[in-house]
Amino acid sequence: MMPKSPRIWQLAERRYRLLGSKCTLCGKTSIGPRSVCxxxxxEKVETIQLPSTGTVYSYTVVHSLPAEKDxxxxxxxxxxxxxxxxxxxxxxxxxxxEDVKIGMPVELAFRLIGQESEHGxxxxxxxxxxxxxxT
Amino acid sequence: MREVAVVGVGMTKFxxxxxxxxxxxxxxxxxxxxxxxxxxxxxxxxxxVGNFSAGSFVGQEHVxxxxxxxLSLKYKPAFRVESACASSGMAFNLAYMAVASGMYDxxxxxxxxxxxxxxxxxxxxxxxxxxxxxxxxxxxxxxxxAFALIARRHFVQYGTKPEQLxxxxxxxxxxxxxxxxxxxQFEVTVERVLASPIVADPLHVLDCSPITDGAAVxxxxxxxxxxxxxxxxxxxxxxxxxxxxxxxxxxxxxxTLGAVVEASRQAYKMAGIEPKNIDVAELHDSFTITEIISYxxxxxxxxxxxxLMIQEGETEIGGRISVNPxxxxxxxGNPIGATGVAQVVEIVQQxxxxxxxxxxxxxxxxxxQNIGGTGSTCAIxxxxxxxx
Numbered sequence: 139m140m141p142k143s144p145r146i147w148q149l150a151e152r153r154y155r156l157l158g159s160k161c162t163l164c165g166k167t168s169i170g171p172r173s174v175c176x177x178x179x180x181e182k183v184e185t186i187q188l189p190s191t192g193t194v195y196s197y198t199v200v201h202s203l204p205a206e207k208d209x210x211x212x213x214x215x216x217x218x219x220x221x222x223x224x225x226x227x228x229x230x231x232x233x234x235x236e237d238v239k240i241g242m243p244v245e246l247a248f249r250l251i252g253q254e255s256e257h258g259x260x261x262x263x264x265x266x267x268x269x270x271x272x273t
Numbered sequence: 274m275r276e277v278a279v280v281g282v283g284m285t286k287f288x289x290x291x292x293x294x295x296x297x298x299x300x301x302x303x304x305x306x307x308x309x310x311x312x313x314x315x316x317x318x319x320x321x322v323g324n325f326s327a328g329s330f331v332g333q334e335h336v337x338x339x340x341x342x343x344l345s346l347k348y349k350p351a352f353r354v355e356s357a358c359a360s361s362g363m364a365f366n367l368a369y370m371a372v373a374s375g376m377y378d379x380x381x382x383x384x385x386x387x388x389x390x391x392x393x394x395x396x397x398x399x400x401x402x403x404x405x406x407x408x409x410x411x412x413x414x415x416x417x418x419a420f421a422l423i424a425r426r427h428f429v430q431y432g433t434k435p436e437q438l439x440x441x442x443x444x445x446x447x448x449x450x451x452x453x454x455x456x457x458q459f460e461v462t463v464e465r466v467l468a469s470p471i472v473a474d475p476l477h478v479l480d481c482s483p484i485t486d487g488a489a490v491x492x493x494x495x496x497x498x499x500x501x502x503x504x505x506x507x508x509x510x511x512x513x514x515x516x517x518x519x520x521x522x523x524x525x526x527x528x529t530l531g532a533v534v535e536a537s538r539q540a541y542k543m544a545g546i547e548p549k550n551i552d553v554a555e556l557h558d559s560f561t562i563t564e565i566i567s568y569x570x571x572x573x574x575x576x577x578x579x580x581l582m583i584q585e586g587e588t589e590i591g592g593r594i595s596v597n598p599x600x601x602x603x604x605x606g607n608p609i610g611a612t613g614v615a616q617v618v619e620i621v622q623q624x625x626x627x628x629x630x631x632x633x634x635x636x637x638x639x640x641x642q643n644i645g646g647t648g649s650t651c652a653i654x655x656x657x658x659x660x661x
Binding site: 199265 | 392393394395397398401407408409410411412413414415417418421422423425426429470471472473474475476518520521522523527
């Protein structure tokens, strides 16, 4: 049985377009929707477009896979620091595990993330790839 | 607020307990705690249970009344507390509050997790629910991977080395070899840790706490009543509780756990002590890097010097501050919801002087530090042989 409204839809736009939240009072930006600024508590928070490029802040190659990634890995997970200083968690693709480095410039790539089940909803979202790979 | 004492403790053997259900494990630990406190079960006025995810592991929610039922605590209030790996550290705090406030005189607090009924990949997915489901684990981050991200930054910022991480595992395995209730009662070497399979680099299997079944229980009462039940009550001298962002990436520096810094500041202040006064500490070594950054964030050493602290043997049993004489999460085992109270069980035994071959000589003041998720929750308690 499919749910009446797949949960993925609640955040689809945020994830597809990399939208963030910005406090109009203190200027704090966050990934994901926020109605209260986590820094100052203000409710004056607006939706903004986040930059689509940044650098690798930290990374790891995941070998012990969670059940939903069965047969997929090893894969690179990273915290990426976007140009405006905001950080987010994403997979790094189009890159060999030996080549990923802290400080490596990366850009957003729109990719398939997973699937609910064999015939279920397909999840899309952002991953990041080395800027060098674009030739 | 009145003073509170621990008068009874009990714990199951930790490990793969194929023959036992969640309820069996808890009842076993609880009965032992009652016996330890020379107490009748009808003297218990309320039950607090830490449990992370019985729903995911064994298909059971509502574990408070389940366990009260199986302990014959009829009609007694039974609370279930969930704060990921800090579930029973947080449950312990609520139980403490209930007695300190004067609302109850005697309460039971414990934790339980039954993890081996599902596969390791499924367990990895359940662990990941302790992080931000929409902005971390959705994209493939696992809990070990998050701590691997922390470790890599610590390497870069402070020069910490994989060998130093491995030394935490070596120490904690050595201690667990002296603990009859530990999951892994054998020693390992730095070479063996570094040769073990990679979970999320730079973390190897032997850098990570295992999947464990187990339960731990403590009985608390007001300090006035304590001597009625035991000659060696252990008193709660102070505590600190703090939370932090659910997502690791929302922190400016991921090599420090702000909730640990804040909770320890509160706890030291309440107990009227400094880090140097701690004789023995059960710290949250869910991963070897976690113990190293905890040394720093608790003020046991300077920021960035955690690797050096393990290397110089300062946290061995009988060292400057003995850390994880039980074997810690790494080697005693980490049944998630039971871990916080299992730490309390060890500290109580250490302060009573009944920890056998792993006894820290002359231990007067002990600490438990229980972390949830990537440090989104931290519960710290400080204990003493003497009242404040």
